[in-house]
Amino acid sequence: MSAPHKITPVILSGGSGTRLWPLSRSIRPKQLLNLTADRSMLQLTAARAEDDSRFDPPIIVANEAHADEIERQLADVGIRPQSLILEPVARNTAPAIALAALSVAPDAVLLVMPSDHVIGDVQAFHAAITDALPLVEQGWLATFGIAPDGPETGYGYIKAGAELAPGIRKVDSFVEKPDRATAEAYLTEGSYAWNGGIFLFRADAYLAALAEHAPAIAEATKAAMAGATRAGPRIHPAVEAFRASPSDSIDYAVMEKADRVAVAPVNMGWSDVGSxxxxxxxxxxxxxxxxxxxxxxxxxxxxxxxxxxxxxxxxxxxxxxxxxxxxxxxxxxxxxxxxxxxxxxxxxxxxxxxxxxxxx
Structure with a gap:
């Protein structure tokens, strides 16, 4: 049996971050701020996948206005991204992830992480990645379900179904943000987790699901990368081609519609620091x-x-x-x-x- 591929982190850093105004501004959003430690949230995110025996250098997908600051911050902690893909316009997470998937080998395994989340127990996170990886190598799309610590109404939920492998279950459904009574019922029922927006899949599996369920995004992003210009690690997708892409999240465009979607429930001290x-x-x-x-x-x-x-x-x-x-x-x-x-x-x-x- 061949050794597993290294995992390519894909860090999404395109948000404007205005929920933490006045500290966070559109020109300097929360992922570029030192909110919870003496390093920025972007630096902390990149450090979670810094083990070069397991992870390749990261791909950063970001707003073009933040490119210089992102490069400076990563250099300050000794991290050299393999590429910095600069979106000319914001089109949400499904197109952003497609740009990254198109920039690597088809069989590359991508770990998609928002740049502005807190994970207190990185060891638990890595263990969940290990649990999910065998299914991902077989073409499954995996997400990480955050163990809820209360009836939170500000997050979407994932309902887990049958066990696929130790620590991994098939996703029955993605559920919109509930009211409090519904959230309390989810906690009582026990098979629901928060949707933390972190994913693991092969590039070709994601692109195939995107082509099936959101073909306009697949076509636009493919054209944008085909016409991209490059300067060092910076990749500039073709502006008009990318602008033509519909704006949609990975949840709506792909995860809620695809057949082979798995969830790894994990208790890892997670917060999206959304307020x-x-x-x-x-x-x-x-x-x-x-x-x-x-x-x-x-x-x-x-x-x-x-x-x-x-x-x-x-x-x-x-x-x-x-x-x-x-x-x-x-x-x-x-x-x-x-x-x-x-x-x-x-x-x-x-x-x-x-x-x-x-x-x-």
Whole structure:
């Protein structure tokens, strides 16, 4: 039996990251920020697949505006990507992954990871990859189901079916974000996991499924890569060909429609850090339940998140607040309401405010 192929990490870094405004801006989104450690989320993601006995150098699929910063950050941690594929326009994850799949050998195994997630237990993640790999080598499309720790309504769910191999089950269905009562029922039932958006498959298996279920994306991305220009590790897909691609996620375009889809349930300390509340939940807190970064004074204050990259923040006698200060903006809102940041971002877009796009 031949040795298994090395795995090629594909890191998706095209997001604008405005859910963590005002710290995250469209020109410098959250994956390029040091939110949970002394390295950026992109650097932490790349480091999860740094074992060169098992992984090839990564492919990064990113917004062209971020190319210089991505190259600088990876160089700072000694990682040289095999390619940096720069999307001329945003077209969601299904086309982005197709660009990567078209850039490698057909039998290459791709580990697709968003660039802005936290994984606390990398060893558990690697074990799940090992469990899924034999089926992936046979042409299955695999995803990783995150063991839920509560009735979360902000994530999609995966319903696992029959066992295919130890630690791997066939996907029965992908389920949209539920209401709380439905999420509680999922936890009670026990066969549901959060959809974390991390995938493992062969390039040819993904491209075949894309051609079957989303042929317009398959054709547009193939044309975009056929007409791509290259400069060192940077690949620039043909603009008009890629612009012609429909915009769709891998879940809707492929995973929900393909027949041979497997899930590896895994408890690996995962968070998508999709809001200030999510950051509060995974950040160390003091005895009063506060977490703070920067110059902060908090007296008689409980269960707050304070983050300042600029002025001193002082709080007295308050509870359950999120306060984020930069050199040009301050955000204040109740804990539990951080999804409302999108309302602020929408208003900034409507008024054309420079604060939305400014690189601090």
């Amino acid at each position: 200030w509340d999510a950051l509060h939940a995974i950040t160390s807190r003091d005895d009063a339940g506060n977490c703070h970064h920067g110059e902060v004074i908090a007296l008689d204050t409980n269960n707050c998140l304070f983050r300042t990259d600029g002025p001193l923040v002082a709080a007295v006698g308050v509870s359950d607040l999120i306060v984020v200060a930069t050199d040009d903006a301050v955000l204040i809102l109740p804990r539990g309401a951080s999804q409302d940041v999108r309302r602020i971002v929408d208003e900034l877009k409507r008024t054309g405010h420079i604060t939305l796009d400014r690189k601090r």
